[in-house]
Amino acid sequence: MAISQYRQENQRVYILHTYPFKETSLIAELFTEQFGRVAVVAKGARRPRSSIRGMLQSFQVLLANWSGKNELKSLNGLEWCEKLTVLEGNALMCGFYLNELMIRLLPRDEPYTELFHFYHETILALSVGEELTIVLRRFELKLLQALGYAVTLDQDEDSNPIIPDKIYRYEAEYGACDLTRTDHGIKILGKTLLDMSKDFYQDKETQQQSKQLMRYLLGFYLGDKPLHSKQLFVDLQG
């Protein structure tokens, strides 16, 4: 597969985002199976007759060739490789949200192969109309874990097992602790934490509380700059 370390061929990739570059080119943010996030220049991709113009769309698995030693590589080829995935309506909006999260949180040129596979499953889940909130919660948790942030859900700070009907305070970087111990973080029911650790999101209260927890944790790691795609969702509901 790899001819030299600077030239990669037939790599499975998703396109997270593209933006115009010079007169006729694009910069594409790829999420690749083997190399994580990679930025490439697609030369001439904005010309009317460009063969890859129509392919540079998000939410499709593509096969890409690229080369280059610097952070910004050159895209040398792109091909369709899997069944066309169609994201419609709110599922499409969720897709944008996933992509924005990844662009904001994933560093470039570090492999996240397991996350790539999970992203792939998530896009498929969105395309077949699975319940959006649940799909998003699973992905958010997986993303934070892939980035190396320990989100401990089955034990409290002192490694005691979580008690389902106890209310805890959950603080980023620390985990769950007794309500009396700190004012930081957010209040959360033990059952929600246990449900999340078991990947069980059917309970309405779990859905609601896990959303608050993930919003708090992502906010902690994202900083002050808001997510554009989330605003669009809010506008759409209102």
Place this chain on the structure above:
Amino acid sequence: MKNTEALEQLVDALRCLPGIGPKSALRMAYHLLQHNRKGAAALSSAIANAIEVLGHCSLCNNFSEEPICSLCASNDRDASLLCVIEMPTDLIMLEQTRSYDGMYFILMGKLSPLDGIGPKDIHLDRLLKRLDTGLIKEVILANNFTVGGDATAHYVSELLKSRGIKLSRIARGLPMGGEIEYVDSGTLAQAMIERKTINH
């Protein structure tokens, strides 16, 4: 060598064009000053004039010298059909087909969630105001088939849901004279998904 202030200003001004960096701007400035001073004067007065007289048509949002553009003012168009498009160039292309005789609304852009281009940037308030007139019976979405175009179409359709107006989106599939052997897989897959029933 330090450029004179006037030259400096010209170069800076030219850089507001998309894709023009400092070098190209300097080359353009020299060309205008050295070889084509007449052209430069015409360019400057044309820009000044356009800025002065061109506004947006209050109906279709296209650029227009009048409050209502000639297309919207025309009596030959079907005022019950409204085609929503992204850019003025799309209008020119659709007019070239000579197969649509309704009205237009130009969004002047598309949603791009990751670039922070939201609903407020694509004049949806004006579109809604247009629909409030009650003349429109069908809205045709002619957004691009890109993820941004899909997002825009979805957003507009959500806005119109409660208004009881017929809503459609232009079809997609193989191009005119398209041969299956030479068409790209994405288009072909889409054509298969959105195939049309011939007998009922």
